[in-house]
Amino acid sequence: MTATIIDGKALAQTIKEELHERIAHLNSKGITPALTVILVGDDPASAVYVRNKHNTFTQLGLKSDVLHLPADITQEALLNKIKELNQDPLLHGILVQLPLPSHIDSHTVIDTIAPEKDVDGFHISNAGALMIGHPRFIPCTPYGVMKMLATQQVPLRGAEAVVVGASNIVGKPMALLLQKEGATVTICNSKTKDLAAHTKRADILVVATGRPEMVTGDMIKPGAVVIDVGINRGEDGKLKGDVEFSSAVKVAGAITPVPGGVGPMTITMLLVNTIEAAERQL
Numbered sequence: 201m202t203a204t205i206i207d208g209k210a211l212a213q214t215i216k217e218e219l220h221e222r223i224a225h226l227n228s229k230g231i232t233p234a235l236t237v238i239l240v241g242d243d244p245a246s247a248v249y250v251r252n253k254h255n256t257f258t259q260l261g262l263k264s265d266v267l268h269l270p271a272d273i274t275q276e277a278l279l280n281k282i283k284e285l286n287q288d289p290l291l292h293g294i295l296v297q298l299p300l301p302s303h304i305d306s307h308t309v310i311d312t313i314a315p316e317k318d319v320d321g322f323h324i325s326n327a328g329a330l331m332i333g334h335p336r337f338i339p340c341t342p343y344g345v346m347k348m349l350a351t352q353q354v355p356l357r358g359a360e361a362v363v364v365g366a367s368n369i370v371g372k373p374m375a376l377l378l379q380k381e382g383a384t385v386t387i388c389n390s391k392t393k394d395l396a397a398h399t400k401r402a403d404i405l406v407v408a409t410g411r412p413e414m415v416t417g418d419m420i421k422p423g424a425v426v427i428d429v430g431i432n433r434g435e436d437g438k439l440k441g442d443v444e445f446s447s448a449v450k451v452a453g454a455i456t457p458v459p460g461g462v463g464p465m466t467i468t469m470l471l472v473n474t475i476e477a478a479e480r481q482l
């Protein structure tokens with residue numbers, strides 16, 4: 201038996217089609233949802249992500265600007281730029297592409313974005329809102345994963361969920377969202393002893409470590425739902441997940457592929473958050 205493949209690309213397309221009506225309503229009120237992405241420096245992977253976001257937004261008739269700043273920009277100059285954008289009434293979302301050059305403190309930068317324009321949901325007040333169970337903007341990647349689980353009608357109440365990876369942008373918000381829906385959640389990190397003992401218990405296994413193919417089929421409970429967040433480019437130029445797909449697909453009940461799984465959902469949820477930010481202006 202092989203697992204059901206959870207098609208993130210198709211789901212992303214469906215969600216985008218459902219957004220047309222909301223966009224048209226905003227347009228009828230004279231509002232075009234608008235996002236500015238700030239890209240600092242010339243990291244090639246970041247440039248690809250930023251271009252994808254820009255294309256997705258413009259395809260739906262949303263406004264998208266990319267502010268490309270030099271790698272040696274001072275932190276103060278970057279903060280001033282963000283403060284300027286915070287004041288722009290025609291702009292609904294501001295996103296700073298991570299990672300930032302090492303001389304810049306990313307926490308300070310993110311916390312300078314006006315929380316009501318923080319469509320990534322990384323601002324400390326948005327992270328806090330999620331923690332107390334009243335999210336305002338949900339970080340796009342875990343938000344997309346929750347949508348996938350919902351459309352697959354995966355029961356979350358009482359389920360054993362294991363999240364491998366504990367970053368602020370994926371692992372931690374993912375765990376909070378699963379827990380909010382009644383799952384019993386374990387978060388693993390690089391110091392976890394006997395990782396397989398945890399992953400093998402999981403009805404829902406989310407892997408976000410940045411370690412290519414580290415979770416293999418023998419670490420998965422038969423029938424589990426496996427969500428692979430990882431995006432790693434192999435030496436052959438191909439994208440690989442954090443889960444070894446070839447062995448996992450034989451054990452899991454359902455699994456996301458890489459590419460075509462979580463990735464397309466992340467950008468789509470950025471659209472959703474930006475539209476929501478614009479709607480709040482009404």
Ligand code: NDP
Binds near residue numbers: 442467
């Ligand atoms: P980070 O590097 O910020 O965090 C990685 C986490 O994984 C850390 O908590 C780390 O533990 C943990 N970890 C590392 N190695 C192991 C291990 N051997 N066993 C258990 N845990 C481990 O990564 P991100 O969360 O930003 O990204 C994770 C992956 O997801 C990457 O491949 C990234 O490219 C991808 N990604 C994909 C997105 C998408 O749209 N599909 C969006 C964002 C990210 P510790 O805390 O101990 O250091």
